[in-house]
Amino acid sequence: MNAAIDAGVIARAYLAPERPFDRWHANYARWKLARDPLYPGVLPLLRDDPQPLLDLGCGIGLLAHVLRGAGAAQAYRGVDFDAAKIARARDAAIRRQLQDVTFDTADLSLGVPAHRGSVTILDMLQYLPGPLQANVVSGAISCLVPGAQLLIRTGIEDASTRSRITDAVDRIGHRIGWMRSTPQRYPRREVLTAMLESAGLQVEWRPHLGGNLFNNWLVSARRPA
Numbered sequence: 001m002n003a004a005i006d007a008g009v010i011a012r013a014y015l016a017p018e019r020p021f022d023r024w025h026a027n028y029a030r031w032k033l034a035r036d037p038l039y040p041g042v043l044p045l046l047r048d049d050p051q052p053l054l055d056l057g058c059g060i061g062l063l064a065h066v067l068r069g070a071g072a073a074q075a076y077r078g079v080d081f082d083a084a085k086i087a088r089a090r091d092a093a094i095r096r097q098l099q100d101v102t103f104d105t106a107d108l109s110l111g112v113p114a115h116r117g118s119v120t121i122l123d124m125l126q127y128l129p130g131p132l133q134a135n136v137v138s139g140a141i142s143c144l145v146p147g148a149q150l151l152i153r154t155g156i157e158d159a160s161t162r163s164r165i166t167d168a169v170d171r172i173g174h175r176i177g178w179m180r181s182t183p184q185r186y187p188r189r190e191v192l193t194a195m196l197e198s199a200g201l202q203v204e205w206r207p208h209l210g211g212n213l214f215n216n217w218l219v220s221a222r223r224p225a
């Protein structure tokens with residue numbers, strides 16, 4: 001899908017010699033990187049960003065592999081409240097010897113960790129109820145130094161069939177045990193835009209539909225330098 005992203009190399013980082021029959025995360029990584037426009041979409045925006053990056057709800061840490069694989073060298077810190085995913089993220093980063101990459105367990109419903117630089121929130125807002133979504137977004141905004149950016153990939157609540165499909169797939173992810181938390185609701189575009197613009201950020205929305213049926217959008221919000 002994107003020459004700069006080698007799904008095979010990244011997927012192999014999730015194969016643990018001590019668990020030879022456990023291929024779940026490797027298979028997931030290969031599928032996600034090959035099918036989802038998320039990483040090809042954010043990579044051009046982040047590749048040359050010198051700001052340290054805080055990745056909120058980082059899951060198994062695929063973004064760190066995508067960035068380093070494309071030569072991006074900014075400091076990367078991923079946080080997620082799922083300790084098992086953070087353990088997998090750490091293992092895979094060590095196996096591939098990713099430099100300046102760290103992972104920590106953190107529950108974002110309790111607040112955003114201290115950070116100064118750029119921030120990503122990729123496919124995680126819907127797991128928080130509305131008021132906590134707003135807390136996480138405003139916490140992320142407060143991390144942005146001049147020139148830094150906040151990238152949010154999210155579904156949007158609207159009346160479309162895509163919106164209903166996105167919600168249904170999230171619920172399946174929770175039922176099969178991949179997602180610890182139940183999806184709550186998606187943000188509304190006008191609410192998110194108002195938050196970002198009232199903080200003085202330059203906001204751009206891009207449809208992020210790819211070849212699938214999800215109602216995904218990529219929002220980039222930059223603090224002017």
Ligand SMILES: C[S@@+](CC[C@H](N)C(=O)[O-])C[C@H]1O[C@@H](n2cnc3c(N)ncnc32)[C@H](O)[C@@H]1O
Nearest residue numbers: 057058059080081082107108109122123124127
């Ligand atoms: C759909 S996954 C996205 C993972 C990654 N950002 C990506 O795009 O590949 C959503 C992630 O948000 C995390 N998450 C959900 N609620 C959270 C919370 N309250 N605090 C921290 N992480 C949370 C989940 O554990 C999960 O890893």
